[in-house]
Amino acid sequence: MDATQEGQAGQEHAGPGEGIGARARRKEDARHLHGRGCFTADIRMPGIQEVAFFRSPVAHARIRAREKPAALADSILFHDDLAGILPIVTRSTLPGYKLSEYPALAREKVRYVGEPVAICVAPTRAEAEDVAEQVSVEFEELPPVVSCAAGLAPGAALLHEQWGDNLFLETRSDNGIEAVAATAPVTVELALETARQTMHPMESRAILAFWDHRAGQLVVHMATQVPHLMRAGIAEFLGIPQAIVRVAPPDVGGGFGYKCVLMPEELAVAWLAWHRKAPFRWIEDRREHLVSGANTRQHEYRIRAYADRRGRLLGLDAEVTIDTGAYSVWPFTAGLEAAQAGGNLPGPYDLKAYRCHVRAVATNKPPFCPYRGVARPGVCFAIESVIDAVARAVGREGWEVRAENLVTAAAMPYTNVTGKHYDSGDYPASLDTARGMIGFEEFRAGPRRDARGRYLGIGFATYCEQTAHGTKVFASWGLPVVPGYDQAHVKLTPDGALEIKAGIHSFGQGLETTLAQVACTMTGVRLDDIRVTLGDTANTPFSTGAYASRGIVMVGGAVSRASEVVAARIKAIAAHLMQVRPEAVTFRDGRIHAGAASVSYAEVGHAWYTRPDQLPDGVDTGGLEVTEGYRPQVDTGLFSYGTHAARVAVDAETGQVEILDYCISEDCGRMVNPMIVEGQTFGGAGQGIGTALFEESPYDANGQPLASTLIDYLLPGPTEMPRFRIHHTETLSPYTAHGIKGVGEGGAIAPGAAIACAINDALAPLGAVLRALPASPERVLAAIAEAGGADAAPAVAA
Amino acid sequence: MKAAVFDYVRAGSAAEAAAILAADEGAKLLGGGQSLGPTLNLRLARPGRLVDLKRAEGLRSLAGDDAHLAIGAGWTHAAIEDGVVPDPARGMLAQVAHGIAYRAVRNRGTLGGSLAHADPSADWVATMFALNATMVVTGRAGTRRVAAEGFTLGAFATALAEDEVLVAVEVPRLSAGARWGYAKLCRKTGEFAKAIGAAVLDPARGLARVVAGATGGAPVLLPAASAALREQGWQAAAAGVAGEIGSVLPNSDAAARAQHAAMLRRALAQLDLTR
Structure with a gap:
């Protein structure tokens, strides 16, 4: 260290x-x-009623009629039964940003499979689900929009008719790419995509709300990362003073961003407790979570990169499209992911010319939530793929091209092409350390295939992560809630x-x-x-x-x-x-x-x-x-950084990838507790391996989610985890108390990129390249087939 | 999701269970519950009554002769894995059991439950098909025997009549010179397989079978590969699977065929091993 x-x-x-x-x-x-x-589900309370939701079975429809049996009139509530409740609206100051009205229960339309239409209550969850089966809703189906391309196509069905299109947000920036494009000796073009994912805290969402007669307060026990914001949000959308709302979260079992937003289900449960002055609880089950809750990560990129003959980046021309889902979450907006993607694509590299066109497209899927790393796992995969593509184009190793493009320690503090202020660090040193740890030189001198005939490769991903960014940054993203x-x-x-x-x-x-x-x-x-x-x-x-x-x-x-x-x-x-x-x-x-x-x-x-x-x-x-x-002296964020290096074996017959070794060289400033830094980093990297190899939430042409249980949605387990090796460097931030920087997200950012680069290194003898995550066996086989198949490979000694 | 309301009854014997099934068309058998439990919770299965076989007498029997061992349907995967149940297939059953899901599932899941559920990706479905085992089933009309090849009819479909209970599986005793191989492709440890290759060669018993499992339906025999195995050995069989797989899995895509062929080649290569 x-x-x-x-x-x-x-x-x-x-x-x-x-x-x-x-x-x-x-x-x-x-x-x-x-x-x-003690988690929300552990709390015992006399007279508590459990909640289940009747959810839309279709992706896009107008609601023609809704009915409930008279005997269950008080046990089933539709939107119009929730007197005084307001739709969740997330305002943004970004020019051109379009607002969505996200109702606690669907009003005239449903916009994704799983959207809550009725809230149903009973003494137990099983009985509440029985009640939900008594709900009857007549839908007039509309054409579903299930991809960015479909949402952008002329004449596409509109999710929010008053918008006139399906764009939450579109931004363009350019600081002179054309001049670079005209003269650059090397050009590479890539189309990349990352799958839709659902992030997985061990505890799902959960809320228990009741009226405390003595305090005169609506007390809300909920699984949240942001209790004071939840208090503000619940009060705003119930239309009641914050003084009579108390949010008191018990133990919370993971969040990763999924629990920093206010969801309709939570608002509906709070309404019940407030109006009926009685305790109500909803525990999201894993199916609700998979189908209608957590949605994240789905990006598409078209990138043209310009470089000199050594591989020095001269410019980047990028089109980024985010499959944003049907509504904006509160308070982080439907523009956060897009803003972060466009702003972070240059990554840790010294880049002078950058043009970026970003679109956040509304689709008939659940709303996009921020997830550990927010946009950066996608942009890291994109920029690291670009670096390796440039390296191949100029006939050099990926690490050499990385090393020559990284912002140097001498340049710190460094303000990059998108205005991000990198406070401190030695990025090339982190790459160098990771290269030594993974044993790159020995690997290159050794065989390209193992005894089982699998193809071997090493990949690197260097990232920097803006942490603890403050007032100015959040204000610039147009958020309605800005930290101070x-x-x-x-x-x-x-x-x-x-x-x-x-x-x-x-x-x-x-x-x-x-x-x-x-x-x-x-x-x-x-x-x-x-x-x-x-x-x-x-x-x-x-x-x-x-x-x-x-x-x-x-x-x-x-x-x-x-x-x-x-x-x-x-x-x-x-x-x-x-x-x-x-x-x-x-x-x-x-x-x-x-x-x-x-x-x-x-x-x-x-x-x-x-x-x-x-x-x-x-x-x-x-x-x-x-x-x-x-707050820090300079609150534009402290930049933690690191390099992940992965060594993999790719089975060209089955498409399966095994991680043989995984090394992390990281620097998060002063470590308050190195054991916790390691836990954060390993946990994040585990999630990153999910992004890299396993996790995917596909939708069919009707907008039906195809991964509705953990049989279909694969999470990495203990046997899929490599034995992470980690090296710490402590470059103290000049701006913060004790030189501390944040570390919560970094581990999740680089694995998708490092593993994809390793796979591409392994497949290089076949001429195959992988441009989409996760690297499922089918995608790996497709990449090999596109390159002419494993049989077409030149004979390589095992 | 929570299960819808159902009644629960314990059967004292397979015959009693069969009688309940005959009298109540809403009744469903419960073995180890490792597949049925989640299906109940998702409300995909909504039986009016569950008939629990856990304590039914006779379902954990072991009987047989020189040719077969009849393994009671109530034995758990873990008991087979651990050798509590003797292995007539010279280690194949224990090896296959070891690879089923996770130990927690193996502790409860049963041989008979898995075969009667007939998930196309289940290991026992492919294994018993490859071994040419025989299912022993009991119903109102008495007991009958059904070859594995005629037992699994497709995905989640078997030859069991409404009132029948699978009580045992007669597994051939492989001879000393027998060889077997089993390979499966899983996205990760414990997941259901995407492709299974199984091969059994026992010239003394006249067995030479090359079988593809996890096909989306019932397992399929590769006749040409099986013949090649019998007549020329495993290398010749392995050389032909890529060409034959398309004819036995006509509805699969190129990637699935490649994966199935790879598993078959790997299963066949294990025939070189002395176990």
Whole structure:
């Protein structure tokens, strides 16, 4: 591990070896490993009613009639039964962006298979499903739009008739590509695509809402990454004040972006609890999740890249089309993916000329949700495919062309062609490290096929990931919700423990541990004596929540600042107790020292809370608790980066791909807990392997989803995971507290690209290239067949 | 999804189960439940009554003679994998069982349940077809025997009458000189196969069968490859499968044919192994 540069923060104390940088065990693990976590489905409540939805069986239709048996009038509700409810509308300031009205229950039309049409309630879920079977709806079917091409075709059926077309958003940018195109000695053209996926948190969506008569509040326990935003969204679309909504998420089992949006089902359940003043719960089952919930990742690219004869990129001309689904999710808009795709395509490369045409197309599929990496797994696959194509065109190795195009350490901070400000790092060094780890030179000197006749290849993917981007960036994407300062509350208790409260929520990132580690470093309080409470809007300060790899940067920074203030107040009281000057006070080994004297944190706590006679004159009347806010000095994002290297074997008879070795060289700035960084990276890479090889949610010509169970939708399992090897570098961000950058998404970005590049390296003797993900056996065989088949290959010694 | 309402009854014997099936056309047999359970939850199957065979007497019998071992239909994949059930096929059954889904599924799923469910991708369907095994079924009219080749009629379709229960599978005892091979293509560990190749050569018993499984319907015998195997050996059989596969799987695409042919070649290559 290497470390460079200093970050920006207050005084760090040595602490008891459990603070920033320690491989501390996670505080949250004991309850989860013992099966004693409490998720929304675990909550017991008298009189609770369970919810099931009647969902559209067709992709695009006008609703002609809806009926329910009279005996079930109160158990089945249609849109018009939900008095006062408003459609979910996500406004955007982007010019030309078109708004969709996403109703809690379908109104005049349905626009995807699985769209909720009726909400049905009963004492158990099974009975609620029985009730749902009593719903009868008459549909007048309309032609479904099931691809971008179909949606863009003249005369296409319109999802939202008032738009006049099927485009949520279309943007164009060009800074002089034509001049480059006219003179570039090398041109390559690629058409690429990535499949529609559904992201898979282990816990599906879940909501339990009830009316708390004592508090006079609608209390919402839900699986969310963004409780304070959910409070705002539920209040807005129910048309009630935020003051009477409390969102209190229990344990949340994964999110990955799927739980940072407000969905119609959740709004409908909240309406029921608000109007009936009774508890209602909906637990999304895996089929609902696959068919009508999580949709993401589907991109199409047409790229023309210009280079010199060494492979130095001169310009990139790209057309990016996003299959965005029927509606915009709230609050991240239907334009986020498109904006991110266009903005991030140049990746970690130094590029001067760039033209980009981006379209977000409405289709009769469930709405596109942000998923770990947001657009970047697709653009990484695209740009890395371009780099390898250029390398082949000029007769060089892919890594050589990468190395000569990457932004250098000397150029940092570097503002790229799309205006992204790369704060720090050594991108070529990460490539070099990964190349050494995977053993590229030895591999090239060895055989191209293994003993079983499989073709062998190595692929690289270098990426940089904008993390914890703040106000200006989100505002530039036109979002209705823009993050600013994140707050944290830190308090020393009377008996000397530390309580931290923050409005972000943890769904598995380990924030209960890492935030405590930051506070430990700043106050010297032992990790075991620090308690972290997250998410409940009733007792945490505001945060827009956990997304965009921002938690440890933003809330970690806020905890650092609040802890610093509390630490100073602790010192002032401790100094008085020891009769020394505050500057003489230090924190060490879980106690407070001044020379040979020492006091405990409990003695300081007791002095403030219960023995005020021991306090110094002029003591800070704020006491031993403080709420502080934070955002980085420069909040355009901190760029973590890395290189993934994959070595694969491709069976040309079956089309199957095996990952033989997988190496990751990564740099996310200062690591608060290297074990958690590794967990985030390996978990993300596992999802990336799903993108690369397995996950796909196809639709037929009628807009019917073909992967409605986990038999059809393949997720990588333990036997599909390679033994990841990882190397850390710590280039501290110059802009953040402690030099921290975000790390939540990076692992998921590069695997699709690295594995595809490895497959293409392996198939090079056959002349075959793969331009679509996932690399299913059928796609691999098709690529080989297109190149003339495995039999046409020149004889290669095994 | 949660299952729709159904009644539940435990059958004390196969004959009792057959009697319930005869009296109640909404009744359905429950073996290990590894396929039926999800189907119930998805409400794709909606039986009025489940007849649980778990404790039915006689379904975990082992009987036979020099030529066959009759394995009770209630034995789990795990019992076969672990050798609790002796393997008349000289290791083939244990090997196939080891590759079925995941251990949790193997712990509950049963031989008879899998064959009666007749998922085209199921391992036992192809294996028993390749071994030329015989199904023993009991119904109101008594007990009859059906060759595996006539038992699986297509995807999820068998020769079982409405009131019949599969009680045992008679598996030929392979001779000492027998050879077998089994290869399947799965997208990942534990998934249903996309292609299965099975080959059995036992000259002493007159067995030479090359079988493609996971075809989307019933397994198919490759007659030319089987003849080549009998007369010329596995290499000759393997050389011909790519040419023959199209004639036995006329509705498959080029990729599927290539995958089936690859599995058949790999199964045949295993005939070189001494087991």
